[in-house]
Amino acid sequence: MKADLVIKNCQIVNPQKTILGHGVVVHDEKIIGIEREADLPDAEKVIDAKGNHLLPGAIDPHTHFGFYTDPRIAKGFDVECQTGTQGGLFGGITSAIMMNTLSSMMDSAKTEEEVPHPPDREMFEEIKKNIEKNSVIDLALRPWIRNHQDVADIPYYADVMGIGSFKFRNDVFPGSPTNKVTGFHGVDNGTLIAGMEAIKKVGGIACMHNEDPYIIKEYTARIRKQVEEEGRTPVLEDWTAGRPSVAEYEALKSNITLAQGVGIPFYGVHTSPKESIDHFAKCKDEGLEVYCEVVSHHIIFNKHSRFVNDPDGWIGLTIVPFRDKEDQDRIWEGITEGIVDCYGSDHVEGIPGQKAIMWDRDFGNSEVEIHYPCMLSEGVNKNRITINKLVEIAAENPARVFGLYPQKGHIGVGADADMVIVDLNEEKTVTYDLFPTLKNSITLYEGMTLKGWPTMTFVRGNVAMENGKITAKMGTGRYLTHKYSGYLRH
Ligand SMILES: [Zn+2]
Numbered sequence: 278m279k280a281d282l283v284i285k286n287c288q289i290v291n292p293q294k295t296i297l298g299h300g301v302v303v304h305d306e307k308i309i310g311i312e313r314e315a316d317l318p319d320a321e322k323v324i325d326a327k328g329n330h331l332l333p334g335a336i337d338p339h340t341h342f343g344f345y346t347d348p349r350i351a352k353g354f355d356v357e358c359q360t361g362t363q364g365g366l367f368g369g370i371t372s373a374i375m376m377n378t379l380s381s382m383m384d385s386a387k388t389e390e391e392v393p394h395p396p397d398r399e400m401f402e403e404i405k406k407n408i409e410k411n412s413v414i415d416l417a418l419r420p421w422i423r424n425h426q427d428v429a430d431i432p433y434y435a436d437v438m439g440i441g442s443f444k445f446r447n448d449v450f451p452g453s454p455t456n457k458v459t460g461f462h463g464v465d466n467g468t469l470i471a472g473m474e475a476i477k478k479v480g481g482i483a484c485m486h487n488e489d490p491y492i493i494k495e496y497t498a499r500i501r502k503q504v505e506e507e508g509r510t511p512v513l514e515d516w517t518a519g520r521p522s523v524a525e526y527e528a529l530k531s532n533i534t535l536a537q538g539v540g541i542p543f544y545g546v547h548t549s550p551k552e553s554i555d556h557f558a559k560c561k562d563e564g565l566e567v568y569c570e571v572v573s574h575h576i577i578f579n580k581h582s583r584f585v586n587d588p589d590g591w592i593g594l595t596i597v598p599f600r601d602k603e604d605q606d607r608i609w610e611g612i613t614e615g616i617v618d619c620y621g622s623d624h625v626e627g628i629p630g631q632k633a634i635m636w637d638r639d640f641g642n643s644e645v646e647i648h649y650p651c652m653l654s655e656g657v658n659k660n661r662i663t664i665n666k667l668v669e670i671a672a673e674n675p676a677r678v679f680g681l682y683p684q685k686g687h688i689g690v691g692a693d694a695d696m697v698i699v700d701l702n703e704e705k706t707v708t709y710d711l712f713p714t715l716k717n718s719i720t721l722y723e724g725m726t727l728k729g730w731p732t733m734t735f736v737r738g739n740v741a742m743e744n745g746k747i748t749a750k751m752g753t754g755r756y757l758t759h760k761y762s763g764y765l766r767h
Pocket residue numbers: 339340341623
């Protein structure tokens with residue numbers, strides 16, 4: 278038999294070890310062998326990796342493609358799914374979990390009010406078709422549970438749509454920017470507990486944005502008034518001051534307490550303050566089933582960061598906000614100490630030319646293009662983390678937590694051939710021209726020179742990106758069912 282693909286002359290990276298002197302054999306989209314160079318079989322296509330590293334494709338556990346449905350700013354799920362998943366190939370992402378509202382993913386553009394509860398099978402088929410039509414990577418879906426109606430839909434999501442993780446936010450207070458563009462509020466603790474009980478029945482996991490709405494409402498009003506009295510333009514530090522660390526770690530503690538009380542596993546998204554990392558460490562010491570996610574922009578930037586042509590730092594507004602230098606340091610420590618489990622992007626395609634004032638702006642930054650590169654550059658090449666640790670938090674752990682392992686998340690026999698050849702010495706400066714997927718978006722990384730880039734990305738054995746060019750055909754991505762797998766080494 279002739280194999281479909283052989284990748285030779287590479288250093289094969291998994292969390293446990295780096296394998297030298299071997300190549301990878303791929304057939305029918307799967308890895309069928311890891312063989313000594315001398316024993317590699319014939320193949321339709323042989324790729325010489327020139328001694329570079331071969332990483333498992335990243336599984337981004339936190340994306341939003343087509344998140345905004347407000348017609349004033351929405352680009353459409355089809356548009357953002359195409360740019361988001363193609364952008365992901367540049368950054369070495371081969372699978373992702375996305376949190377969107379169902380109405381945003383339908384061809385027939387239903388309004389929220391028109392979405393049936395529970396969503397019918399026809400609707401799910403349409404969503405699945407729409408995902409597979411527009412994606413070039415494999416995608417799983419995580420619904421946003423906003424109210425009791427959504428809570429009642431949880432059994433349907435699990436049984437019909439094959440979904441095992443559910444997103445909650447408690448930060449969205451009436452009048453907050455997210456409330457203005459989505460019309461929704463965060464959950465109160467009563468709704469949250471009801472949601473957690475429903476999740477327990479289906480064996481799922483709660484994924485939470487942790488921020489106390491009343492603390493941020495209080496602080497935002499206070500800092501906004503102060504800035505207005507001083508008659509100055511608000512800057513990035515003011516945004517952070519309006520959403521202080523205490524709002525995040527107090528909500529984290531409370532949400533973990535509720536999950537523990539109900540008896541379900543807990544996953545904290547985009548963890549940013551050092552106190553939250555410390556709290557995760559404490560909970561893990563106690564043996565709680567809790568998982569900590571961090572995302573690219575909190576690792577790379579802080580509240581003092583400034584960006585090209587942006588002296589006030591407004592493009593750096595994120596929810597939750599950038600913290601301080603010590604918080605960044607604690608995240609790096611948390612990664613090496615095994616407190617941080619997963620690395621995500623929180624990619625929300627940006628909207629260029631925002632005119633609204635800081636407090637009322639909508640948000641979004643394209644993060645997927647630099648997903649592996651920013652960690653290879655600032656982490657691996659600066660000796661903060663090993664390349665094995667990187668693939669652990671970027672690929673294997675997300676696959677293990679969300680039940681995609683052993684199909685995905687590692688380079689091993691029987692796994693999907695989702696892989697990335699990485700040149701650790703390649704240097705590129707991020708510009709809007711470097712990635713066509715940034716054309717109508719915003720990047721925080723403009724002007725930054727990063728060292729360490731994917732040169733080739735394979736999705737199920739198909740060359741999907743080569744030397745900065747997308748070669749994947751539209752619609753080659755698949756809808757992924759997922760579940761909470763209940764297993765992770767701490
Ligand atoms: Zn998010």
